[in-house]
Amino acid sequence: ARALLRDLPEITLILTDLQLEGPETGVDLISGLENTKSLVLFMSSLPADHPLVIRAQRMAPVLAKPFEIGDLRATLKDALNVTTPRHDP
Numbered sequence: 536a537r538a539l540l541r542d543l544p545e546i547t548l549i550l551t552d553l554q555l556e557g558p559e560t561g562v563d564l565i566s567g568l569e570n571t572k573s574l575v576l577f578m579s580s581l582p583a584d585h586p587l588v589i590r591a592q593r594m595a596p597v598l599a600k601p602f603e604i605g606d607l608r609a610t611l612k613d614a615l616n617v618t619t620p621r622h623d624p
Contacts, residue, residue, distance in 0.1 A: 553579040562591050
């Protein structure tokens with residue numbers, strides 16, 4: 536994943552889980568990226584007081600799972616600090 540992110544600089548948003556397959560975490564993935572200009576959001580089903588969640592919160596917003604699309608939208612708006620138009624069905 537890290538190589539893919541390095542090779543595709545046009546990626547502007549990275550949403551990653553904190554718990555990944557294998558020994559690395561989402562925090563490790565993002566920490567290993569050099570000079571990324573991408574917006575980073577984490578998601579996790581771990582408790583808010585878990586050390587990995589606390590560590591991730593120092594880097595980027597952490598969205599608690601399970602979440603609704605409205606939660607994701609609100610987190611993105613906060614992270615981007617912009618107002619997005621609302622599209623009602």
